Each structure stands twice: as structure tokens, then as C-alpha cells.
Amino acid sequence: VTELVDRLEAQILEASPALARLLSPLGRRAAFPPDIPFQAAQAQGTTFNGTIGQITDGAGRPVPLPSLARGLEGLEVSLRDRALLYSPVPGFPELRASWRRRQRRGVSDDRPSTTPLVTVGLTHGLALVADLFGGEDRPIAVPSPFWGNYRQTFELRTGARIVSAPAYVDGRYNCDAMAQALADEPPGRPAVAILNLPSNPGGYSLTRDERGRVIDSLVAVADQRPLLVVCDDAYAGLVYEEAIPSAPVFWDLVGRHPNLVPVKIDGATKEVSFFGGRVGFVTFPFEPGSEVEAALESKLKCLVRAGVGSPVAASQALLLAALENEDLDSEVEAIRLELGRRYRALRDALAGIDRELVSPLPFNSGCFALLELAARAGVTSEALRRHLLDHHDTGVVAIAPRFVRVALCSVAERSLPELVERLMTGVSELAAR
Numbered sequence: 001v002t003e004l005v006d007r008l009e010a011q012i013l014e015a016s017p018a019l020a021r022l023l024s025p026l027g028r029r030a031a032f033p034p035d036i037p038f039q040a041a042q043a044q045g046t047t048f049n050g051t052i053g054q055i056t057d058g059a060g061r062p063v064p065l066p067s068l069a070r071g072l073e074g075l076e077v078s079l080r081d082r083a084l085l086y087s088p089v090p091g092f093p094e095l096r097a098s099w100r101r102r103q104r105r106g107v108s109d110d111r112p113s114t115t116p117l118v119t120v121g122l123t124h125g126l127a128l129v130a131d132l133f134g135g136e137d138r139p140i141a142v143p144s145p146f147w148g149n150y151r152q153t154f155e156l157r158t159g160a161r162i163v164s165a166p167a168y169v170d171g172r173y174n175c176d177a178m179a180q181a182l183a184d185e186p187p188g189r190p191a192v193a194i195l196n197l198p199s200n201p202g203g204y205s206l207t208r209d210e211r212g213r214v215i216d217s218l219v220a221v222a223d224q225r226p227l228l229v230v231c232d233d234a235y236a237g238l239v240y241e242e243a244i245p246s247a248p249v250f251w252d253l254v255g256r257h258p259n260l261v262p263v264k265i266d267g268a269t270k271e272v273s274f275f276g277g278r279v280g281f282v283t284f285p286f287e288p289g290s291e292v293e294a295a296l297e298s299k300l301k302c303l304v305r306a307g308v309g310s311p312v313a314a315s316q317a318l319l320l321a322a323l324e325n326e327d328l329d330s331e332v333e334a335i336r337l338e339l340g341r342r343y344r345a346l347r348d349a350l351a352g353i354d355r356e357l358v359s360p361l362p363f364n365s366g367c368f369a370l371l372e373l374a375a376r377a378g379v380t381s382e383a384l385r386r387h388l389l390d391h392h393d394t395g396v397v398a399i400a401p402r403f404v405r406v407a408l409c410s411v412a413e414r415s416l417p418e419l420v421e422r423l424m425t426g427v428s429e430l431a432a433r
């Protein structure tokens with residue numbers, strides 16, 4: 001295994017010295033061992049396959065219990081069979097190829113991307129990246145407020161250190177937030193930046209101009225240090241304003257700077273409205289079939305095997321069938337249009353609120369809107385959250401000290417004005433105390 005570890009590191013170093021320097025101690029050690037899944041994969045298709053510990057009919061097909069198989073009747077037989085057996089550790093090959101085609105729609109051939117590796121939802125993809133590139137004292141730059149689970153995936157689990165700067169300054173998106181967050185790190189120290197657009201909790205996507213400025217800012221950081229940019233594309237495509245580009249920024253970062261390595265985390269959770277399916281993907285900016293792709297895949301497969309064994313086969317089978325269905329795009333578009341109506345209903349309801357008490361931060365995409373309670377009103381978001389629960393039959397998320405997140409994706413269009421009214425009544429009641 002030591003030999004394998006050394007070979008993987010040499011392959012990564014050859015393709016990207018910056019990425020080799022970004023590896024955590026765990027990332028360095030990880031290598032897919034040549035044990036059962038490895039040997040079973042090599043034996044696939046043999047007539048007498050006595051490798052893997054799964055119950056089959058002796059010829060490779062599952063022995064499903066009728067009560068279980070009934071639930072999968074909508075799948076054609078071969079896919080149903082695969083739903084009932086172990087998935088390959090990196091995921092179903094056809095699903096990986098199909099998702100890659102979907103990711104690359106409208107992307108030019110000069111932007112390489114690996115065959116995405118399947119994870120158990122995006123959270124798992126982020127955790128794998130945290131394992132490979134986080135670790136003790138590694139700075140992780142992310143604009144505030146951010147999706148709080150980054151603290152668990154990067155900081156709690158790996159000992160990395162989240163550093164931050166405000167995501168909004170004077171009511172506008174702060175394009176230099178990540179550079180500012182890393183400003184005190186000594187030059188040369190490798191760092192990670194998390195770029196989550198459309199954002200959670202902000203519901204924000206960059207304008208064309210801001211996109212250029214964010215990229216320039218990240219490139220300037222990469223002049224000083226190896227920089228892994230984790231593109232958390234959970235809400236990709238959910239953009240509601242024509243003037244706002246919806247293509248993931250990941251593609252604009254590919255090949256921009258030798259010290260800047262973007263990694264794309266995306267998946268079916270929100271993009272295909274398959275929340276319970278837990279199918280995510282990790283994609284690197286390298287050619288499929290390259291040595292560096294194989295080296296990174298070996299490390300990821302090792303960590304997948306160590307953590308969850310293999311990804312869920314049943315939900316991969318359902319997703320693969322959906323991706324092969326020609327109606328899928330129009331179904332996804334119908335959801336985007338519905339969320340667009342909710343977005344406009346919320347935007348309009350917020351247009352008339354008392355800015356002395358609450359300021360909506362700019363939002364144009366995704367699933368959320370973020371509101372900031374005025375400091376002079378003396379109301380914390382947690383006090384408001386509890387008050388709305390106790391007295392107004394209304395739930396929102398409090399982000400300390402004075403941010404409130406409204407999930408427009410989970411409230412009916414017609415209910416959003418009422419939600420805003422209740423929220424404002426609650427703020428007024430608390431401010432008057």
C-alpha cells in the first residue's frame with residue numbers, strides 16, 4: 001500500500017503541484033485497497049464468480065424478496081436487479097456518464113472535467129473533500145453567513161479552521177469576501193475556499209460583473225498560495241432573473257491559474273428534487289481517463305469504502321431511469337418556474353416592509369431569502385424565531401445575531417405575503433418591548 005500511496009501522490013504532483021500540496025495527511029494516506037470490492041470488480045462477468053458477499057441466484061442476479069421488489073416495479077428488469085445489489089464503489093458507470101453529460105451542457109471542450117464520482121448526497125461529497133483537503137489548521141474561507149453544516153464537515157470532523165468575511169457589505173454582495181478572509185494567512189500556506197452559488201442562506205447568484213470580480217479575486221489569492229475552490233453547486237440552475245447567469249462558476253475557474261483547483265460538488269437533491277435519494281457527485285477539473293483522475297478516484301473510493309461502504313444502488317437506479325426519460329428537463333423546468341413565482345411573491349411582499357426594522361439582502365435564485373434585523377430595533381433573530389413559533393404559528397431559521405432565513409421553496413406562493421406580514425408583526429411586537 002505504501003508503494004500505491006507514493007504512486008498516487010506522484011501522479012497528482014505531476015498533474016497539479018498545487019493540488020498535491022493541498023492534500024491533508026489523511027488525503028495523502030488514502031488509497032483504494034486491493035481487497036474485496038477491487039477483486040470483485042475485476043471478477044465481474046466471470047462464469048464462476050465467488051468473490052463478493054451478496055446473495056445472488058448463482059448467475060449474478062439478485063434474489064429479491066417479492067415484498068421488496070414490488071416497490072421497484074416501475075424500473076425495467078435489469079435496472080431493478082441493479083437496485084437490489086451493491087453499487088460499484090464509485091457509482092453506476094452509466095449514471096456517472098449521464099450526469100457528466102448533463103453537467104457539461106453548454107460547456108466548451110477546452111474545460112476538462114473528470115467522470116463524477118457518486119456520493120451519498122452532497123453532504124457526503126463535501127465530507128470527502130474535507131477529508132482529502134481539510135485537516136488540522138487548514139484555513140477554509142467562506143463568506144458569512146454560510147450554510148452552518150460546513151462547520152461540522154470541515155471544522156469539527158477534520159480540525160480545519162473556518163475563516164470568514166461578510167458576504168454582504170452595504171447591502172451588496174462582497175466579491176472579495178474570500179480574499180479578505182484569507183488576508184492574514186502567511187503567503188504560501190495552502191487554503192480552501194467555499195463558493196456556494198446560488199447561496200444558502202442568501203438565495204444569491206452573481207451578476208455578470210460580480211462573477212468577473214469574484215474570479216479575479218480568487219485568482220489573486222492563487223497568486224499567493226495553493227487554493228482549492230469547493231464549488232458547492234447544490235442549487236445549480238434555480239435562477240429566476242434573466243440577467244443573472246445560471247451556469248456554475250466552476251467552469252469559469254477550470255484552467256484559470258495553476259495554483260487554483262476548483263472541485264464541483266453537485267447532485268440530484270435540489271437539482272432534480274430528489275431530497276431523500278441521497279445522490280451527489282464530486283467532479284475535478286481533469287481529463288477523464290487521465291492518471292490524475294484515477295489517483296483522485298482511488299483516494300475517494302478508499303474514503304467511500306471506509307465511511308459508507310458503497311453508494312445507494314436503489315436511488316442511483318431511480319435517478320438513472322429519470323435521466324434517461326426525455327420528460328425530465330421539462331419537469332425540472334416546471335419546478336423552476338414554480339419557485340420563480342414564489343420568489344416574485346416573496347420579493348413583492350418584502351418590497352413594502354418597514355426598512356427601519358428589517359432589510360432584505362439581495363436575492364435572485366435558489367431556495368431562500370435572507371433578512372437582516374436592524375440593530376437599532378434591538379431584536380435578535382433567535383428571539384424573533386421563538387416569538388414567531390409561540391405567537392404567530394410561523395417557522396423561520398435564525399442565524400445569529402440578526403439574520404433570518406426564509407425558505408421560499410417550502411411555502412406556497414399564496415402564503416408568502418401572510419408569512420411576511422406575520423414576521424413583521426412579530427418584529428414590531430418585540431421592538432416595542
Ligand SMILES: Cc1ncc(COP(=O)(O)O)c(C=O)c1O
Pocket residue numbers: 120121122123124147196199200232234267269278279280
Ligand atoms: C449549500 C448546501 N450544500 C449542501 C447541502 C447538502 O445537500 P444534501 O442534502 O444532498 O446532502 C445543502 C442542503 O441543504 C445545502 O444547502
